[in-house]
């Protein structure tokens with residue numbers, strides 16, 4: 001069996017609409033979202049994701065990727081279907097700080113030192129200062145910025161600001177990290193460096209699942225355990241493609257024929 005037929009068999013152009021894994025962390029059953037102005041953003045979305053997965057969402061602009069993320073994060077409700085996150089409602093999961101979000105915009109407080117920026121979620125929850133600082137140092141070290149505790153955001157490059165945003169999201173030790181096009185504004189070299197670091201961080205925490213939106217098929221294949229392909233609006237999940245390449249993934253994987261085959265397959269599914 002050729003490599004391509006292997007991946008087509010495992011993923012399948014006729015992959016079932018509901019993709020099941022064990023230890024369900026997220027379950028979307030026939031989920032739809034129609035905004036009050038009548039825009040049907042998402043229709044009949046079915047997906048199940050397990051603990052420790054890395055799912056990248058790809059699809060044309062406006063197909064409802066951010067809407068799905070906002071529903072999973074409990075920021076907006078679905079208008080049809082059933083959505084469970086960590087065995088409860090999305091709002092409840094967010095209330096328990098089990099979900100963290102990273103956006104393309106870094107959203108850091110410009111007047112606050114990095115340590116104050118990353119520890120803000122703990123301060124808002126009333127965590128004592130000593131504990132906050134220890135956690136702040138832990139996450140800044142994770143993203144390679146332990147020597148920048150007292151620096152202000154304006155002194156940092158775009159890539160470094162993104163690292164700080166990731167550190168701030170990790171400080172709550174979320175079970176689910178939602179990342180909406182986080183590396184879209186970065187140059188290619190910085191982007192690849194951050195992809196490498198993100199995978200390293202994700203692999204250290206076997207329980208944390210990452211859901212990641214990108215327009216870049218190369219990025220999706222490099223990062224994912226599975227790629228979720230969406231159709232143009234009204235967005236549906238048209239395919240869920242396994243990327244069974246082992247981790248750690250590095251430069252050799254990026255330049256391998258296997259990687260090229262996955263990219264071609266995802267690109268093909270995006271066009272159909």
Ligand SMILES: Nc1ncnc2c1ncn2[C@@H]1O[C@H](COP(=O)(O)OP(=O)(O)OP(=O)(O)O)[C@@H](O)[C@H]1O
Nearest residue numbers: 035037039041060061062063064065066067068233
């Ligand atoms: N609050 C809202 N009210 C009405 N329509 C909305 C709202 N938010 C999003 N939409 C519409 O819903 C559709 C899906 O938007 P969404 O932002 O989820 O898509 P997306 O796939 O994330 O897009 P992009 O890739 O461009 O970020 C779009 O047509 C958008 O204009």
